[in-house]
Amino acid sequence: MHALEFEGISKSFAEKNVIRDISFSVEQGEIFGLLGPNGAGKTTLIRLLLDIIKPDSGEIRIFGGSLSAAAKDRIGYLPEERGLYRKTKLLDTLVYLARLKNVPLKEAQTKAEALLKSLDLYEHRGKKVEELSKGMQQKIQFLSAVVHEPELIILDEPFSGLDPVSTKAVKDKILEYRNEGKTVILSTHMMEQAQKLCDRILMLNKGERVLYGTVAGIRKEHGKNSLLVEFAEKRSLSILHEIPGIRKITWREGAVEILPEESTNAQAILQELVRRAEILRFEQALPSLNEIFIETVESVSGE
Numbered sequence: 201m202h203a204l205e206f207e208g209i210s211k212s213f214a215e216k217n218v219i220r221d222i223s224f225s226v227e228q229g230e231i232f233g234l235l236g237p238n239g240a241g242k243t244t245l246i247r248l249l250l251d252i253i254k255p256d257s258g259e260i261r262i263f264g265g266s267l268s269a270a271a272k273d274r275i276g277y278l279p280e281e282r283g284l285y286r287k288t289k290l291l292d293t294l295v296y297l298a299r300l301k302n303v304p305l306k307e308a309q310t311k312a313e314a315l316l317k318s319l320d321l322y323e324h325r326g327k328k329v330e331e332l333s334k335g336m337q338q339k340i341q342f343l344s345a346v347v348h349e350p351e352l353i354i355l356d357e358p359f360s361g362l363d364p365v366s367t368k369a370v371k372d373k374i375l376e377y378r379n380e381g382k383t384v385i386l387s388t389h390m391m392e393q394a395q396k397l398c399d400r401i402l403m404l405n406k407g408e409r410v411l412y413g414t415v416a417g418i419r420k421e422h423g424k425n426s427l428l429v430e431f432a433e434k435r436s437l438s439i440l441h442e443i444p445g446i447r448k449i450t451w452r453e454g455a456v457e458i459l460p461e462e463s464t465n466a467q468a469i470l471q472e473l474v475r476r477a478e479i480l481r482f483e484q485a486l487p488s489l490n491e492i493f494i495e496t497v498e499s500v501s502g503e
């Protein structure tokens with residue numbers, strides 16, 4: 201079943217079309233990336249799905265229907281602009297927010313304690329939010345969005361301000377939620393995280409849908425047919441000049457990217473390589489989501 205569906209959604213602010221005829225769906229149990237440059241319309245799209253603003257046209261369905269009060273309790277939202285009661289203690293903050301979403305008190309307390317432990321915040325449970333560092337505040341914000349165990353979790357830039365250890369902890373929690381069958385919508389500018397985490401993505405640019413599909417499929421589609429080769433010994437690199445059918449060679453992350461001539465296939469190159477040297481890795485070189493993002497935005501703005 202779809203967790204979310206957008207069908208022909210448009211939205212303008214004072215004559216400016218901010219969302220232009222957008223259709224997409226998010227499947228239950230996937231991590232769905234919402235990507236796009238600054239001002240592309242990502243936050244507006246999230247506000248539309250949460251019914252904070254209304255579309256000019258089109259239809260939005262959440263869990264197959266409209267966004268009722270009961271459906272709202274099944275959603276968790278980490279907004280772009282953070283805001284918690286600064287004077288409230290950590291544990292009390294989480295329990296209070298869970299209670300607002302109708303979680304029974306005892307359950308809210310148990311859940312809040314477990315979550316604080318999972319992100320290394322338990323020892324700070326008696327501190328006020330304002331006494332925490334920026335990264336810790338970010339983590340408590342994240343926990344605030346998930347304390348009521350929502351089925352659909354919407355995260356706007358969940359990694360901002362986090363160090364690598366905390367980033368990994370939050371990333372692991374996101375994966376854990378996906379493994380439990382929950383749906384996650386992740387809006388981020390961190391392409392490396394998006395590439396690792398997301399099953400599918402929607403990329404907006406100036407309110408238009410410019411990419412939509414699985415991360416693997418989009419990377420494959422944008423691949424230039426080149427190959428990534430890693431040799432056991434660096435000195436073997438010189439053999440590349442002996443092999444026919446290679447158009448271009450580029451260095452890339454400790455390996456070489458080989459662009460074959462149109463008429464040469466990958467198997468022929470592989471055979472030539474293994475005859476001459478020990479090969480550790482040989483695979484299709486796929487562009488990163490970051491490269492595709494930049495290429496797509498630049499090609500659209502160049503039109």
Ligand SMILES: Nc1ncnc2c1ncn2[C@@H]1O[C@H](COP(=O)(O)OP(=O)(O)OP(=O)(O)O)[C@@H](O)[C@H]1O
Nearest residue numbers: 213214218236237238239240241242243244245280
């Ligand atoms: N309430 C509003 N009134 C007028 N214009 C608005 C309003 N909200 C958003 N916009 C405009 O809509 C466009 C999209 O903004 P939005 O915040 O959705 O982008 P975004 O993709 O989330 O950007 P960022 O990555 O910078 O957060 C921008 O041009 C913005 O100025």
